[in-house]
Amino acid sequence: MTAQIINGKDLAGKLREKMKEEVKELVKHDITPHLTVVLVGEDPASKSYVSGKKKASAEVGISSEVIHLPKETTETELLQLIKKLNEDNNVDGILVQLPLPKHINEQQIIETIDPSKDVDGFHPINIGRMMIGEKSFLPCTPYGIVTMLRSIDIELEGKHAVIIGRSNIVGKPVGQLLLNENVTVTYCHSKTNNLVEYTKKADILIVAVGKPHIINSDYVKEGAVIIDVGVNRIEDGSLTGDVDFEDAKKKASYITPVPKGVGPMTITMLLENTIKAAKERNRR
Numbered sequence: 001m002t003a004q005i006i007n008g009k010d011l012a013g014k015l016r017e018k019m020k021e022e023v024k025e026l027v028k029h030d031i032t033p034h035l036t037v038v039l040v041g042e043d044p045a046s047k048s049y050v051s052g053k054k055k056a057s058a059e060v061g062i063s064s065e066v067i068h069l070p071k072e073t074t075e076t077e078l079l080q081l082i083k084k085l086n087e088d089n090n091v092d093g094i095l096v097q098l099p100l101p102k103h104i105n106e107q108q109i110i111e112t113i114d115p116s117k118d119v120d121g122f123h124p125i126n127i128g129r130m131m132i133g134e135k136s137f138l139p140c141t142p143y144g145i146v147t148m149l150r151s152i153d154i155e156l157e158g159k160h161a162v163i164i165g166r167s168n169i170v171g172k173p174v175g176q177l178l179l180n181e182n183v184t185v186t187y188c189h190s191k192t193n194n195l196v197e198y199t200k201k202a203d204i205l206i207v208a209v210g211k212p213h214i215i216n217s218d219y220v221k222e223g224a225v226i227i228d229v230g231v232n233r234i235e236d237g238s239l240t241g242d243v244d245f246e247d248a249k250k251k252a253s254y255i256t257p258v259p260k261g262v263g264p265m266t267i268t269m270l271l272e273n274t275i276k277a278a279k280e281r282n283r284r
């Protein structure tokens with residue numbers, strides 16, 4: 001068997017075309033969704049993510065602004081800015097690019113963002129609502145992963161998903177979203193004994209670790225769907241995933257590549273959340 005590729009870039013492109021039309025309609029009603037991104041410091045990866053978000057917003061007609069603050073910005077100053085953006089009627093979505101410099105308490109910042117503007121879906125209110133299956137902003141990467149899984153020709157209900165990684169932004173929430181789809185979920189992490197015993201039982205294997213090629217075909221059940229979330233820069237400067245793509249694709253039924261996999265979907269779901277935030281605010 002050779003797996004079919006789930007091309008996140010193509011799927012993201014299709015979704016963004018639809019969003020473009022949706023935004024055009026909103027603009028006719030004087031609603032231009034607006035995203036404010038806050039970047040603190042000069043981390044090159046963060047700068048590149050932020051410029052990607054700005055570019056993608058422009059592509060679909062979302063207006064966006066990047067507030068770039070120096071790395072010495074204090075927690076108090078950042079909190080004041082968030083409070084100002086919460087009150088600003090022109091701002092629909094607020095995103096604070098993580099990680100923040102060490103002297104700033106990230107959780108404190110996340111919890112200060114108005115949950116109705118929390119387009120990253122990291123506020124505990126949105127996470128709590130997601131847990132109980134209520135309407136909320138879904139965290140972008142997990143939302144993108146579930147959207148990719150829905151786009152292929154498989155029934156999710158009753159499947160067994162094994163998730164490697166339990167971070168608050170990827171592993172934990174993606175498991176919850178799949179549980180909401182009636183998937184049976186197993187979580188693995190760095191303290192899991194005999195990882196392969198679990199992964200070999202996965203109909204859907206989601207790898208969100210951040211270590212290049214820790215998963216190869218030996219870990220994969222014949223016909224499994226593999227979602228590779230990992231983004232790792234290797235010695236030659238190129239990007240690679242957590243999964244040995246060439247090897248694992250021999251056994252999988254579907255597999256996501258890196259790049260052009262989960263990454264473009266993450267940004268797309270951010271755009272979707274921003275449009276949703278604008279619609280909700282104007283409905284109130």
Ligand code: NAP
Pocket residue numbers: 141164165166167168169170171188189190191192195208209210211214229230231232262263264266
């Ligand atoms: P993270 O917070 O560092 O979490 C990594 C998880 O992997 C932890 O739960 C850790 O277990 C587990 N782990 C580490 N070594 C392991 C091992 N040998 N066996 C099994 N589990 C192991 O990372 P993250 O933020 O979730 O991100 C994971 C990867 O996804 C990174 O490469 C990141 O760059 C990428 N990412 C991509 C996107 C995208 O849009 N494409 C978005 C977000 C993240 P413990 O909990 O026990 O420490």
